[in-house]
Amino acid sequence: MSLIVQKFGGSSVANAERVMNVAKIVTDTYAKGNDVVVVVSAQGDTTDDLIAKQMEINPDASRREKDMLLAAGEQISIALLAMAIEKLGYHATSLLGWQAGFETSSSHTSARIKRVDASRIQDELDQNNIVVVAGFQGISRHGDITTLGRGGSDTSAVAIAAAMHADLCQIYTDVEGVYTADPRKVENAKKLKEISYDEMLELATLGAQVLNNRSVEMAKKYGIELEVLSSMAKASGTIVKEKPRMEKMLISGVAKDTDIARISVIGVPNYPGLAFKMFSKLSKKKINIDIILQSIGHDGKKDISFTVAKDRGPEAVEVLEDYMVNTLGAKEVLYDDEVAKISIVGAGMESHSGVATKMFEALYDAQINIRMISTSEIKISVLIDAADADKAVKAIHSKFFD
Amino acid sequence: MSLIVQKFGGSSVANAERVMNVAKIVTDTYAKGNDVVVVVSAQGDTTDDLIAKQMEINPDASRREKDMLLAAGEQISIALLAMAIEKLGYHATSLLGWQAGFETSSSHTSARIKRVDASRIQDELDQNNIVVVAGFQGISRHGDITTLGRGGSDTSAVAIAAAMHADLCQIYTDVEGVYTADPRKVENAKKLKEISYDEMLELATLGAQVLNNRSVEMAKKYGIELEVLSSMAKASGTIVKEKPRMEKMLISGVAKDTDIARISVIGVPNYPGLAFKMFSKLSKKKINIDIILQSIGHDGKKDISFTVAKDRGPEAVEVLEDYMVNTLGAKEVLYDDEVAKISIVGAGMESHSGVATKMFEALYDAQINIRMISTSEIKISVLIDAADADKAVKAIHSKFFD
Numbered sequence: 001m002s003l004i005v006q007k008f009g010g011s012s013v014a015n016a017e018r019v020m021n022v023a024k025i026v027t028d029t030y031a032k033g034n035d036v037v038v039v040v041s042a043q044g045d046t047t048d049d050l051i052a053k054q055m056e057i058n059p060d061a062s063r064r065e066k067d068m069l070l071a072a073g074e075q076i077s078i079a080l081l082a083m084a085i086e087k088l089g090y091h092a093t094s095l096l097g098w099q100a101g102f103e104t105s106s107s108h109t110s111a112r113i114k115r116v117d118a119s120r121i122q123d124e125l126d127q128n129n130i131v132v133v134a135g136f137q138g139i140s141r142h143g144d145i146t147t148l149g150r151g152g153s154d155t156s157a158v159a160i161a162a163a164m165h166a167d168l169c170q171i172y173t174d175v176e177g178v179y180t181a182d183p184r185k186v187e188n189a190k191k192l193k194e195i196s197y198d199e200m201l202e203l204a205t206l207g208a209q210v211l212n213n214r215s216v217e218m219a220k221k222y223g224i225e226l227e228v229l230s231s232m233a234k235a236s237g238t239i240v241k242e243k244p245r246m247e248k249m250l251i252s253g254v255a256k257d258t259d260i261a262r263i264s265v266i267g268v269p270n271y272p273g274l275a276f277k278m279f280s281k282l283s284k285k286k287i288n289i290d291i292i293l294q295s296i297g298h299d300g301k302k303d304i305s306f307t308v309a310k311d312r313g314p315e316a317v318e319v320l321e322d323y324m325v326n327t328l329g330a331k332e333v334l335y336d337d338e339v340a341k342i343s344i345v346g347a348g349m350e351s352h353s354g355v356a357t358k359m360f361e362a363l364y365d366a367q368i369n370i371r372m373i374s375t376s377e378i379k380i381s382v383l384i385d386a387a388d389a390d391k392a393v394k395a396i397h398s399k400f401f402d
Numbered sequence: 403m404s405l406i407v408q409k410f411g412g413s414s415v416a417n418a419e420r421v422m423n424v425a426k427i428v429t430d431t432y433a434k435g436n437d438v439v440v441v442v443s444a445q446g447d448t449t450d451d452l453i454a455k456q457m458e459i460n461p462d463a464s465r466r467e468k469d470m471l472l473a474a475g476e477q478i479s480i481a482l483l484a485m486a487i488e489k490l491g492y493h494a495t496s497l498l499g500w501q502a503g504f505e506t507s508s509s510h511t512s513a514r515i516k517r518v519d520a521s522r523i524q525d526e527l528d529q530n531n532i533v534v535v536a537g538f539q540g541i542s543r544h545g546d547i548t549t550l551g552r553g554g555s556d557t558s559a560v561a562i563a564a565a566m567h568a569d570l571c572q573i574y575t576d577v578e579g580v581y582t583a584d585p586r587k588v589e590n591a592k593k594l595k596e597i598s599y600d601e602m603l604e605l606a607t608l609g610a611q612v613l614n615n616r617s618v619e620m621a622k623k624y625g626i627e628l629e630v631l632s633s634m635a636k637a638s639g640t641i642v643k644e645k646p647r648m649e650k651m652l653i654s655g656v657a658k659d660t661d662i663a664r665i666s667v668i669g670v671p672n673y674p675g676l677a678f679k680m681f682s683k684l685s686k687k688k689i690n691i692d693i694i695l696q697s698i699g700h701d702g703k704k705d706i707s708f709t710v711a712k713d714r715g716p717e718a719v720e721v722l723e724d725y726m727v728n729t730l731g732a733k734e735v736l737y738d739d740e741v742a743k744i745s746i747v748g749a750g751m752e753s754h755s756g757v758a759t760k761m762f763e764a765l766y767d768a769q770i771n772i773r774m775i776s777t778s779e780i781k782i783s784v785l786i787d788a789a790d791a792d793k794a795v796k797a798i799h800s801k802f803f804d
Contacts, residue, residue, distance in 0.1 A: 016459050019459055050478065053418070053478070054481075057418050057421055057422065057489060058485040058488055058489040060488075061489075062488055065481045065484045065488065065494075065496060068481040068484070069477075069482065071477070072477040072478045072481070075474040075477065078470065079456075079467045079470040079471035080471065082463075083456060083459050084459050086460055086462075086463055087462075092467075094467060094470050096470075096547075099545060099546075120545065145498075
């Protein structure tokens with residue numbers, strides 16, 4: 001007998017029919033002799049409806065009350081799923097975040113899980129109940145309801161799997177697994193059977209949007225085997241684990257991120273430590289920077305370019321104009337949010353030369369101009385014009401996988 | 403400085419505009435220097451929407467999961483009201499039933515409050531916060547969410563008032579107070595300034611539908627002064643207390659109840675103890691009986707008539723046909739649900755003779771036939787044809803109040 005944690009997102013429980021479909025998957029797993037803990041998000045539109053209600057009353061409501069409001073969403077979905085499981089003739093118990101033992105920090109709307117006391121979940125499993133847990137939520141030490149922020153339900157599922165030493169944590173989603181590229185955009189995209197935590201982390205960061213990063217980090221830390229699969233298709237998905245079987249592939253995927261912008265500070269005086277001071281200023285505002293490029297400089301001046309998340313772009317420009325231009329005498333700050341970052345990820349590239357060359361060749365063949373380049377041990381990213389993004393993904397994917 | 407508990411029902415918080423209206427009433431009370439605890443029901447349609455979702459998935463869901471589902475309703479309304487109070491520039495903290503210390507029995511969907519540990523509420527008041535509490539819900543000793551059943555939010559409010567020795571418990575509703583008759587039906591109905599707990603209890607039982615009975619009983623037990631008033635009108639309402647100032651009125655109200663049915667068991671053998679056995683049978687099924695009438699009997703036979711709630715009628719008939727007719731040899735069971743109970747209530751009638759006569763005279767003048775009569779120290783009820791109900795209320799009201 002195994003302990004399996006299954007997580008279903010909001011679209012998987014969007015209406016009565018889908019809730020029944022999830023109940024079928026869950027009870028099939030239970031009927032095979034497994035203990036099952038199910039983690040559910042709020043139903044598809046519930047969160048949007050609740051936010052609309054809030055906006056009508058008070059757009060600047062406190063974060064504590066926002067959490068109180070939004071946490072009602074999962075309360076509804078866990079009760080409905082438990083009822084659906086009962087309908088199929090099985091026993092189910094739904095548990096809210098605090099009932100399931102999710103102790104979190106007090107930072108409302110983006111709380112961190114500190115500890116999962118799974119004793120109540122274990123009690124229910126011992127009584128042969130299927131346990132349905134509200135994802136995304138927990139309780140602070142003040143006894144207040146907290147929520148975990150974006151992708152929180154994935155993290156909830158992995159945290160339970162870690163606390164209970166589950167044999168497998170299945171993340172059900174609307175795609176059938178992790179692909180070598182976005183299957184809606186690239187015809188020959190292949191589903192991976194297995195992938196390592198590190199590769200998955202790079203892909204998640206790069207905008208593959210399959211799994212939330214925090215959940216992959218936690219799974220890696222506690223050695224929890226993840227499976228990403230579809231709640232609609234019957235096919236097996238992609239396993240995320242420490243050492244996947246080699247599939248003789250140089251790279252495991254091509255990812256695209258268009259939610260970024262490039263900022264260039266032109267004519268920066270060439271004093272030591274200036275780049276450090278500039279990035280410190282941004283760091284204090286919690287603006288993360290990504291690819292950095294610095295010109296060699298001449299006449300005592302240099303140019304520094306880097307990328308930031310698009311939604312933090314205008315704020316970054318404001319900070320830099322004030323500090324770099326007005327205070328330190330740089331010439332100007334340029335901003336461009338019509339850019340895209342295309343990345344290839346693969347543990348295989350560490351031991352194989354020529355991967356970068358192959359990528360650049362694909363882009364050259366497609367007549368796409370590379371504006372910046374960044375590399376790590378298992379990743380190569382290039383910055384290109386946003387208009388070329390889909391063409392670039394197709395060209396690179398075809399070069400490596402066709 | 404006083405401690406005031408204010409309760410608002412579902413229609414009072416049905417939309418954003420009404421939530422803001424409630425926030426205004428609450429903050430006005432707070433601004434006058436009072437500590438304020440607000441108890442709220444789920445928004446108007448939320449409960450219906452949640453029940454519809456349940457019915458689509460599993461009409462026979464367990465009562466535990468029903469409670470989990472429905473309790474999300476108040477969670478939404480308390481968060482929204484707290485946000486509305488914040489919008490007006492005040493500090494508010496919303497608390498769920500379990501956070502507010504509502505410990506209940508484990509009978510899901512109709513739990514009883516065992517104890518209110520108001521320490522968290524007191525902490526919040528000490529920090530000058532307005533406290534918004536979810537009515538209708540609590541927690542069992544197993545740590546499960548429970549709901550209190552019909553009218554539960556009134557009871558929640560009175561329980562907090564009792565636990566915290568509040569100076570006043572205001573029940574805001576969609577009527578302006580307690581009237582001498584239903585103001586939508588009787589033109590000259592008068593709003594009472596004050597009424598005793600006992601009179602209010604009789605009126606509530608008799609279908610006046612202003613206050614839930616459990617809440618009045620609890621207010622009486624703990625000596626909590628209640629005020630029934632409208633969240634829409636600015637007028638003061640009706641105070642419910644132990645010893646109201648005499649208003650020189652014989653009776654305080656005329657009430658109508660059409661949710662009843664009359665059952666007659668004909669030809670019951672005239673043995674001692676048979677009526678007792680019959681009512682025991684019904685009592686075991688938790689079927690409450692009301693007005694009872696027994697014929698004097700002849701030829702060793704008698705007839706027993708009584709009233710029950712209409713929704714329990716068919717079940718009562720079934721029990722009686724099986725037991726009284728098939729087992730004990732009574733002749734037959736007759737059933738009539740086209741009846742109404744009209745009652746007058748008033749502490750004054752204890753010391754004044756002729757009240758009954760006056761009531762019967764009013765009915766005679768209106769040519770209405772009385773089918774059964776029942777009296778208590780502060781109440782006289784008659785059973786009549788349902789078709790005559792409104793006419794009867796008007797005739798009696800006019801006799802006593804015009």
